[in-house]
Amino acid sequence: MLDRVNRNIEYLRVSITDRCNLRCVYCMPELGVPGLSHEAILRYEEILRVVRAAAKKGIRKVRLTGGEPLVRRDVVSLIREIAAIPGIDDLSLTTNGILLGKMAEGLYGAGLRRINISLDSLDPQRFRELTRGGELGAVLEGIRRAEETGFSPIKINVVAIKGINDSEICEFARLTLLKPYHVRFIEFMPVGGIATWDDGRIITADKIMEKISALGELIPVEDGGRGGPKTKAGGPAKLYRLPGAKGILGFISALSNHFCGSCNRLRLTADGKLRPCLFSETEIDVKTPLRTGCDDAELSRLISLAISVKPEGHSIASGIKDKYRRSMSKIGG
Ligand code: SAM
Ligand code: SF4
Secondary structure (H helix, E strand, O other): OEOOOOOEOOEEEEEOOOOOOOOOOOOOOOOOOOOOOHHHOOOHHHHHHHHHHHHHOOOOEEEEEOOOHHHOOOHHHHHHHHHOOOOOOEEEEEEOOOOHHHHHHHHHHOOOOEEEEEOOOOOHHHHHHHHOOOOHHHHHHHHHHHHHHOOOOEEEEEEEEOOOOHHHHHHHHHHHHHOOOEEEEEEOOOOOOOOOOOHHHEOOHHHHHHHHHHHOOOEEOOEOOOOOOEOOOOOOEEEEEOOOOOOEEEEEOOOOOOOHHHOOEEEEOOOOEEEOOOOOOOOEEOHHHHHOOOOHHHHHHHHHHHHHOOOOOOOHHHOOHHHOOOOHHHHOO
């Protein structure tokens, strides 16, 4: 599926819930965001219809996200169904890892092979503050279980925030010395109107790399492994390895060096909107058509429409962030 500037759209991110068992300070307000009603959320059979229609049009990668995808009931059965859709050859999930210890085996058994775990501090107290109550031990246990179960690669996503966790950047990078993890540093994005955060908190990918270079030379890596981000093939992460390291370091600079030119994504929000760009408010409703009996041809037309309105680029870095009202937990980060 080519969009109007010839980008091949082959990646669908599906937010399966807006709910979460954490309240990360950069993602949600303290009291959470008003939850969508049960009726407002796409049912599994509706998500599956969209994914099947998208696969027929050329989507081959699907990532489940949220909110926290592991809090939605029976997510394992959804994964089993998506894994069996012809054309979907890369299925992954992004989680905060809290429930992963208990669920890793079931997820693997359903056909999931790749997992991204968000982890922003290795200090239990700081982790508790950042997530407003999360237990670091549960996430570390989740990572351990995922590794033991056979997930590969295990990607750990760190949102780097000045004055909060920048002192831990090297400690995170050191994890790759002994473990085959992909540790990916993500620039903090001022989305969702989170009052506490401002542009002064952003640490650019270049600055993060500069800090890590204290540990050794950063050796560029061409390919992050099967389905992983590729430095040349359009994935968003720039990849490096420290000398002798088992794992890989990734730097995702959505703000300082955005990758719109190679963006291959489409998003489906938990409330049934196709969203062509994280940073654009344009959304195409598929829930109403799904619930009023649309046929597959109509669904296919709506997917084409979403792709045809995908913006060429975003300008979040140039100070118009107030426009981006939906938080990451609502859109599906
Ligand atoms: N709950 C899951 C998790 O935390 O991994 C999945 C959803 S979460 C919205 C997806 C990703 O978005 C996480 O890696 C999180 O760190 C990231 N995220 C949320 N708000 C962000 C922000 N303001 N800037 C950068 N990344 C953000
Ligand atoms: Fe929940 Fe993920 Fe947002 Fe944290 S980043 S509040 S874990 S959705």
